[in-house]
Amino acid sequence: MPHSSDSSDSSFSRSPPPGKQDSSDDVRKVQRREKNRIAAQKSRQRQTQKADTLHLESEDLEKQNAALRKEIKQLTEELKYFTSVLSSHEPLCSVLASGTPSPPEMVYSAHAFHQPHISSPRFQP
Numbered sequence: 001m002p003h004s005s006d007s008s009d010s011s012f013s014r015s016p017p018p019g020k021q022d023s024s025d026d027v028r029k030v031q032r033r034e035k036n037r038i039a040a041q042k043s044r045q046r047q048t049q050k051a052d053t054l055h056l057e058s059e060d061l062e063k064q065n066a067a068l069r070k071e072i073k074q075l076t077e078e079l080k081y082f083t084s085v086l087s088s089h090e091p092l093c094s095v096l097a098s099g100t101p102s103p104p105e106m107v108y109s110a111h112a113f114h115q116p117h118i119s120s121p122r123f124q125p
Helices: 007-014 018-092 104-114
Strands: none
């Protein structure tokens, strides 16, 4: 029985000849490599950008930390100063020596005439 050209023969004609298939595989391979190269490049750029951002954030936090440490030092010195002022004032204070609990407005008014309050010019903003 002679072999006629029917639908089974047409499936053969759809596949590329062996030489063409190798070249189309090569083209796909090159395209895949190029796409992968671009994706890797973008990934490295994102990684570098993230590292740069973290570095800037780290520097900013270091500056904030230094400023806060400076403020803590200043406030500690101010606390020492006012503790010293209070310690020297307590023995002389007639309101505190009376031992009678007084409403706050009387304590403050008595202190207003008792002795001028000491202000520290070095701790003024």
